[in-house]
Amino acid sequence: KECCPERLYSLFTKDKSNGDEMDTAWSLEDIFHLMAPPMESSLEGISSRPLPLLCNSSSDGVDAPGQYSMNFSQAISHDVSLREAMLSCPDASRQDPTAGHPQTQDAFLPLNSSNALPLPGMDWAGFSPSTESRTRNLTAQDLLLDLDENVFDEINLISFATEEGFDPMEVSQLFEEPDSDSGLSLNSSHSSTSVTNLNSSASLCDDEGAVGYSSDAESLSHRGLEGAVGGHWLESSELCCMSDSDLSGEPTLEHILHNHTYYLLPSPPSSEPLLPWAQKSHTVKRNSNLNDQDTALGQDKPHTKTLCLPFSVDEIVSMPVDSFNSVLAKSFLTDTQVSLLRDIRRRGKNRVAAQNCRKRKLDVMLSLEEDVCSLQAQRESLTLERAQYSKSLHLMKQKLHNLYRDVFSRLRDDQGRPVNPNLYALHCGQDGSVLIVPKELTSSLKKDNQKEKERK
């Protein structure tokens, strides 16, 4: 609401026209220019986060300037791109981390709560959302009703992680956590201890206690559940927010099921099912794929970012195996990390393979349909031809019958009497001779002719 609709729409259409993902379609200038008027100092980078998401919407829901019928939920898939945008803008959020972060948290508190995750080195003492910032953020939320809170959460966490002196080796240790589905296969060490640490570190994660942050607790707990039930694993960005000790606990109830989004958050002892909004994140991510196939890759992108690998998911998937192996060898990664990257590569390969397979299947079906149409046309043609031949044969038989009658009408026996066609028949010999024979002899003559033909 703080931006004029025309500008939003122009950015929308820009993204649409390019057909590129946001990384390339959106420049930082676009993002900050969009949010420039209401921004000030460190708040820029904070409040600007959701809007690029808005502008990254797919073609759905964008009808005309001034119409706010955008499908925000489909625009959430590019959190990584936003993260990159944030990382690329040091002035926006790094100038005054202590002042900016709390406001950032505040900005997303109503949306998600895992913003309250304690970050190493961060001072949360001054966490006291101001009424002003809250009001401002409420206006932003009006445009973000459908946005997925989890995505914001991830975005924030990613930016926090990077702002706090990101250390690849530390991340390497973090990734000691079993994460990949294959490998991960699951010893899951995410931990009950991590739950404890998370909950105790800021008292923001109490299941029911912290007033105003109960949603945070739900966020954590349900994301944890998501990891346990749905096979979701903690995003690497989230891992960045956890200390090593958080990740060194005993295995809990993580199970690898179908969705391997690498959510690794611990599962609190809760029997409640996933909240709708907790699943909504998954929904948005998956269905954004309908409009952007690259979105799925975005699920793995944070991992590559966190590992500080100079390769994108696309590159990881498409690079030759030798190059891939050399990358793994040079990156000083743990077995778990290697397993994670291999999973990313495997999934990427299989994703493309599945797409190709479906295309082929579709092509085969279309080809078979064409064959069916062609064969049907051929059948109709043959049927028509058969009818024509049948008609022609009928005419020939009629002519032969007439000719037969005409010949008999002209024949006379020895006494000059007409020959009865009911008693006699014309018989054509092999030598071309024509004989008038009694009908009772025609059958034997036919047999003789057949024998002669067989002899020949």
Next chain:
DNA sequence: GTTCTTTGTCATGCC
């Protein structure tokens, strides 16, 4: 609320 469609993922077999 049900059904269909789309997409990602896994398991498996083959090369």
Next chain:
DNA sequence: AGGGCATGACAAAGA
């Protein structure tokens, strides 16, 4: 043996 590919099956989400 390991990697890639192909494909059936399944799950999840939106239409």
